[in-house]
Amino acid sequence: MKTKFFRKLMFVCALVGLVSVVFAKKPIKTLIITGQNNHNWQVSHVVLKQILENSGRFVVDYAISPAQGKDMSSFLIDFTPYGLVVLDYNGDAWPEETNKRFLSYVQNGGGVVVYHAADNAFSQWKEFNEICALGGWEGRNEKSGPWVYWVDGKLIKDSSPGVGGSHGQQHEYVLTARTSEHPIMKGLPHEWKHAKDELYDRMRGPGNIKDLLYTAYSDKATGGSGREEPLIFTVDYGKARIFHTMLGHAGPTVEDSPSMQCAGFQITLLRGAEWAATGKVTQKVPKDMMLKDKSVSLPQYK
Numbered sequence: 001m002k003t004k005f006f007r008k009l010m011f012v013c014a015l016v017g018l019v020s021v022v023f024a025k026k027p028i029k030t031l032i033i034t035g036q037n038n039h040n041w042q043v044s045h046v047v048l049k050q051i052l053e054n055s056g057r058f059v060v061d062y063a064i065s066p067a068q069g070k071d072m073s074s075f076l077i078d079f080t081p082y083g084l085v086v087l088d089y090n091g092d093a094w095p096e097e098t099n100k101r102f103l104s105y106v107q108n109g110g111g112v113v114v115y116h117a118a119d120n121a122f123s124q125w126k127e128f129n130e131i132c133a134l135g136g137w138e139g140r141n142e143k144s145g146p147w148v149y150w151v152d153g154k155l156i157k158d159s160s161p162g163v164g165g166s167h168g169q170q171h172e173y174v175l176t177a178r179t180s181e182h183p184i185m186k187g188l189p190h191e192w193k194h195a196k197d198e199l200y201d202r203m204r205g206p207g208n209i210k211d212l213l214y215t216a217y218s219d220k221a222t223g224g225s226g227r228e229e230p231l232i233f234t235v236d237y238g239k240a241r242i243f244h245t246m247l248g249h250a251g252p253t254v255e256d257s258p259s260m261q262c263a264g265f266q267i268t269l270l271r272g273a274e275w276a277a278t279g280k281v282t283q284k285v286p287k288d289m290m291l292k293d294k295s296v297s298l299p300q301y302k
């Protein structure tokens, strides 16, 4: 009798094990594109990989370009294995073939994360600017599209002439949610304080923001625009799922990169990345990591 019971128990345990293996979420195959940037990409791409992989939800490869000014013709990227592409690149033009493959990946519903200065890249590439919705620097001005900012409960587009892209001194600032409905936002606080970082302002572009997730006030006292700037949003671009975060200016070393060590940066990045790859967010929001009054640091990127 006893043996029969134990046999049954063993069978049930084996079955549960098998089911959980079959239904375990497979990590999302992710590609970080980097290798040139006016930023410290040697730090940022390593940190991005750590944040993504430490979550257990992603496995990350790199596509590292030749150095600036070198022959780019060998920089051919195969996007087909990937469920997510993270842009950490701001430099020389990619080969035409890579541009074509990237557009085909995105237009066929690919997932993309636009991270910080990646939105500075390729100011003359129309489709790339539509994929970012907003960009800055690299000669951007009113010809690149309107400024887009938050006034009285809605986003407005302002076509006045002027710079495209600017920021004041780095400082800590509060992010304010502009929706709670999006899957990325479920369980996230209305307001949280970000670690010391740049606050991008006066960005310009086609402005095809789909869901505005968080804005922050760019104070003139810190050299900003005096406007409520859109900093985290999704982009309206066909079937693609695109998550754009303007946060996360890389520090001097992996161990000393305060804005990327901010829990709020990491949590929003991870949720945005999972949504971009799958359309869903399965990660739980950790408790007391995004507080209104003080930024929380996760120096180990987990």
Ligand code: ZN
Pocket (backbone or CB within 6 Å): 039, 116, 117, 198, 249, 250
């Ligand atoms: Zn920066």
